[in-house]
Amino acid sequence: MSYKVYEINEDLLDVMPQEIKDLQFKATWGNPKRGVMDLPYSKELIEEHSLCAGCPESMALRYILASLPNPEDTIIVNSTGCTSLVFPHIALHTVHSLFGNQNAVASGIKRVLEWRFPDKVKDVVVLAGDGATVDIGLDCTLQSFFRQEKITTICFDNEVYANTGGQESGLTVKGHVFKMAPKGKQWDKVPFWQIAIDSGCHYVARLTVSSPKRVETVIKKAIYVAREVGPTYVHLYTPCILEIGLNSDDGLDEMRQRDKERFSFFEYMSEPAKEVIERKKEEGLL
């Protein structure tokens, strides 16, 4: 397409709310070099989200949306949970279907878009929480990796079912006490970044969202590799400050602390992925 589909009908300009007008006049569509540095000056793609004040997930969403190299042709598939509260507030094509089927829906969308628009680049990005990605949706997530679907899967790992009130998830750390694990979790956190590598992902990264610039680089790499090679996976720590008893201004410190331990930056790329990343660097897109 062109980002012109997002343009406002001239006759309606005078009655449109300012934030909608900004989406057209202060947007960063059509520029693959867009990134988190645009955030203070451009119109963001997310408006008045309903996440808690200071929620690191909202930071992650802003950085990701600012970093998409091709927002005008990007479809986002999300799932049930805190992330599903946000998607009605972003200015892109998004799908919420069921809890845990996000990678299946994304597979169908990607394959049909490739078939309908063979000459266009259409990126399909899955954004879902740890419960959706690794527990209820594990089957669909892994199978999309096995099938080498050309989609980017981003997991917002807050190590808990936050939206339903704080229950243990497969990504909760062993010993942590949450609802449904009143004696503390009995088994280890699932090392899903490793499983993603073993399951055929060509680019995998694990990080917190403490560094916006790093999030941008990782997201761009993941999307460029998915476009050309196959599935990519990004594992982001976005702590639920509410459920771990922190204040709304503690999120960043929490992530910086975890940067030094279980969420220390980790990156994997297959040989074909390296080739794409090197080429994109030469083109000045990374």
Place this chain on the structure above:
Amino acid sequence: MQTVTETVVYNRAGQRVVSPDYLLFEAPRTKHFMTGSEAVKEAVKRSSVDASVSYPITPQSEAAHLIGELWVEGYVGVYFRGESEFGVMSELAGCAMAGARAITTTSGPGTLRAMENFPMWAGTRIPVQLVLMARGVNSPLSIQPDNLEVSFLLDTGCMIWYAENAQDLFDMIIAGFVVAEQPDVHVPVITAVDGFFVSHTREAVMLPPDDIALPPYNPYKAPMPVIDAEVPPGRFLRDPFVMKSNYISYATHASWQWEVRSAIERSRPYAKHYLRGLTEEFGDPTAELLFVACGTAAAQSKEAVRLLEEEGIKARVLKLKTIRPFPVEELRQAVKGAKYIFVPEFNVVGWLEREVRRYLYGVCDAEVIGAPRVAGGMTMPPEFIVKEVMKLTGKEVKHVL
């Protein structure tokens, strides 16, 4: 001299695009001998299908294999095997959201595995088609014909049609796309048949030529924005309405559900046209003995009517082609003059009897008898139906429901 210019349009497979009316009613047909599964292939071949996702389960696997062959031959755009029926129905939803005409097949346990997807399909307003080859559900394990699963689907917001034989199935699959894709309908259609009885038996099927096909699906006529980034995003749509706990969100969700049901109601005139009526009548229209049935039970009832004729008993059959929308007026019209209404079924719960009773309540004095009823793979020989009727007319055995 007057020149008439006719533009010939071809689909991606190179078939000449014709109108649904021409394909279904006017094109010359030739006789072929084939199974129900093969009839599915022939219908898909003429339907300009964009996408199909498959998963093995008896008895629908063969139909799914054959759609795969069509993909190899270039008649279907996207085809792959999903991970489970839950995954398949979600993948198919993704295909349809991205603007594809999409079809899949399943049976029994697969239907139940996929269950969460069906109301999602309807609520997403995608006109996908599911060919349901009914089979028993577990437990205990059964792979035999039994249509209990249809009762679970009745209130999912999908249209449900029921084919009697391979010919019906062929025509219904083509008509299914046409009706489901009407902009004022645009809900999924489930075309059901009885597994094995139809999927695995060969019969004569009249087919139009295979170098013509339905016009391709135009997703830009859909009442919902297609998720292809070619149109402005409808980001408030296809998102759950539970975002806010307030009366407007509750009312939105409620009215959305009502709208899905209204869409099914709006399919009536289209279905009447493309199916040549929501029902079909067989036998002596003056008979007081009426069988109301769908699928194989309707076929067997027709045979029973012939046997009863030999006994000197007049009987008739009202075959229901659609279950959702339910042919209420057609049923009420047909029961005029009937004294005994038998509802023969291939399941233990008698879901069709419940439907018949519901729509006849207060408008008909005839006795509704939920019999005969077989399940778990049992067949329903016409003699068995006759025996059931003789219990009543012979007054030898008091009928027990």
